[in-house]
Amino acid sequence: MMSVQITSAIPLVFLIISGFVVEGGWNVNYSPKSICALNVSTVTMGCTYTYPSGYVIVKTLWSTELVEGNQEPSDISLDAEYRDRVEYLGDKQSNCTLILRDVTEQDQRKYYFRFITNTATGKWQGQDGVQLFVTDLQVETPEEVVEGDDVTLTCKTTCNLTGPSYIWYKNGVSLSSTTKALNLKTVSSEHAGSYSCAVLGQSHSSSAVILDVRYAPKRASVSITPSGEIVEGSSVTLTCSSDANPPVQSYNWYKEKTLLGKENTYIIPNISSEDSGEYKCKSTNQHGSKYSSVILNVMYPPKNVSANPPVQNYTWFKEGGTSPVGSGQTYSFTISSSSSGWYYCVAQNKYGSHSSALSVILKARVSMIFYIVVGVCLTVVVVLLSGVFWTRRKLRDDLPEEPMLKQENIYSNVTARATSSDPASNLDMTNQDVQYASVVPQQHTYPRKAEGPVVKAAVSGPVEESEYATAQHQHHQFIEKDCIQYASVKFTCNGPASRCVGLSLEDSLVIYSSVK
Structure with missing residues (x-):
């Protein structure tokens, strides 16, 4: 000025x-x-x-x-x-x-x-x-001044002084105006203060008058106590303050759109990570409102899938062991028969640690070769039964009626081992009298290994039935538990018309995991 x-x-x-x-x-x-x-x-x-x-x-x-x-x-x-x-x-x-x-x-x-x-x-x-x-000199002001108004201050006297020049003071500092009236355009809170006037050249001045400018809350702010990092479990106090004239009449605290309180302070005892976020304070007086906000960032040790600050190190353990088996957020290893079991990951930051478990289960996957073998065997069985049925019908048609009646109740059971590979054991349906046979391939069961889980694989073929013969396909059964080892399945079957060649089925292992 x-x-x-x-x-x-x-x-x-x-x-x-x-x-x-x-x-x-x-x-x-x-x-x-x-x-x-x-x-x-x-x-x-x-x-x-x-x-x-x-x-x-x-x-x-x-x-x-x-x-x-x-x-x-x-x-x-x-x-x-x-x-x-x-x-x-x-x-x-x-x-x-x-x-x-x-x-x-x-x-x-x-x-x-x-x-x-x-x-x-x-x-x-x-x-x-x-x-x-x-x-005497007296400064005359409007009764109420609101921010944004145009205001005129007048240096008033009870009689008319002859041709004087005036001088104005704000807070004791002279202003540039030399007229009886001091005009203030679009006043703000910056215009508030103590005003006085005097006649130029005279030592005496008027009594000071306070220009009171009313305005809505502004320069609002939110302070956090205690200052510094906010750690989960501590107590936090938020304080709302603002510059307003007249003073703020009401406060409202919000998190998102939820009303939390109506005082100038809001206390959060035993703060948790769920309390993180933006908090807003609304300050209101008769001339308007003002919002201020603050963001709470709550620090906490690792839990579930999050941590604040982020996890600094990861350590991997396998159930039953005391030493770490790996480190880092990702743990890679080559699958073997001993890979099954529970794996634990310990995540740690400067506020604590948290562990989670992962179960690894090895399970054999049946390959396409296995399905081909099963299909071939089923086809052989169907051809076998069709041949037997056709041969019987042909022989019956060729025999006289009386012998056919005599042989009506003659049956023969032939049991063939699926593992037999002797072609001599095959039935010669063209050189012998017709017999009705039930062909049952031997069933093989693969036992569970003593030291670990066993792979269970079940293969079953359809059952063909007729009036005279029943053929039952060999079953290979694998007993399945929580963890599966490598499986090698060999399937062998023999029949009157042809034989199944033993095939070896080996498949890659699939990892199944669950996180707790």
């Missing part, structure tokens, strides 16, 4: 006393007849007087009384209230000028000049006198 310094001599207000002219030349002239003076300022009352020639002036005086006849008014120069403040600048010729210093409202009245000559009848007093008005 620019300060303007103006120097000027202290103006003196001259009061020229105008009297009235009377016969013989007796008069007193006052000019002007009325003066408006600033409180504690100095005024000068100028006047002139005349009298007839031949008279000698013996005494002159100023008085606040107007008398008639031979009465004598009091002389203010002898009055205790005026004695130290008045100075007569006139003479005993024609000048009757008077100076009155440090005028106050008590000095507000009329003043008269009187002179006395050397004769008993040679006395005269100017009857019009000089009217003195004393005023």
Whole structure:
């Protein structure tokens, strides 16, 4: 703000006393007849007087009384209230000028000049006198000022000062304005403060007046106690503050759209990771509202699938072992028969650790070769049964009716081992009498190994039935538990018409896992 310094001599207000002219030349002239003076300022009352020639002036005086006849008014120069403040600048010729210093409202009245000559009848007093008005300065402001308004401050007096220049002060610092009115455009809280005014060149100024600018909350903020990192399990206090005039009347705390509280503080005891997020405080007074926010970042040790700060190291263990088997977020290993079991991952940051378990199960996957072998065997069985049925029908058609009746109840059971590879054991359906056979391939069961889980694989073929013969396909069964080892399945079967060649089925292993 620019300060303007103006120097000027202290103006003196001259009061020229105008009297009235009377016969013989007796008069007193006052000019002007009325003066408006600033409180504690100095005024000068100028006047002139005349009298007839031949008279000698013996005494002159100023008085606040107007008398008639031979009465004598009091002389203010002898009055205790005026004695130290008045100075007569006139003479005993024609000048009757008077100076009155440090005028106050008590000095507000009329003043008269009187002179006395050397004769008993040679006395005269100017009857019009000089009217003195004393005023103070007062800053006038609007009753209420709201931010954004245009405001005018006025340096007010009770009488009209003659051509003065004014100076304005804010908080004791002079402003650039020199007019009676100080205009403030679009006021804000920055315009609030103490204002006073003075007349340029006078030491006296008005009493200071506070310009109170009302405004909605602004510069709102949220503070966190205690400061620093927020650790899960601690107690946290959020405090909302803002600059507002009048002060904030209500507070509202929100997390997302949920209302949490209505005080300027919000306390979260035993804070957890679920309390992380953005918190908003709404400050309100009669002129508006303001939001402020803060983000809580709660630190916690690893748990479930998250940690804050992030996990610093991972360590892998296998159930039954005491030493780590690996490190890092990913653990890779070559699958073998001993790979089954529980694996534990321990995740750790500076606030703690958390472990999770993973179960590895090895399970054999049946390959396409196995299905081909099974299909071939089933086809052989169907062909076998079809051949037997066709041969029987042909022989029955060729035999006489009576022998056929005799042989009706003749049956023969032939059991063939699936593992037999001797072609001689095959039935020669063309050279023998027709027999009705039930062909049952031997069933093989692969036992579970003692040291570990066993792979269970089940292969079953369809069962063909007819009036005379039943063929049952060999079953290979694998007993399955939680963990599966490598499986090698060999399947062999023999039949009257053809034989199944033993095939070896080996398949890759599949890893199944579950996380707890």
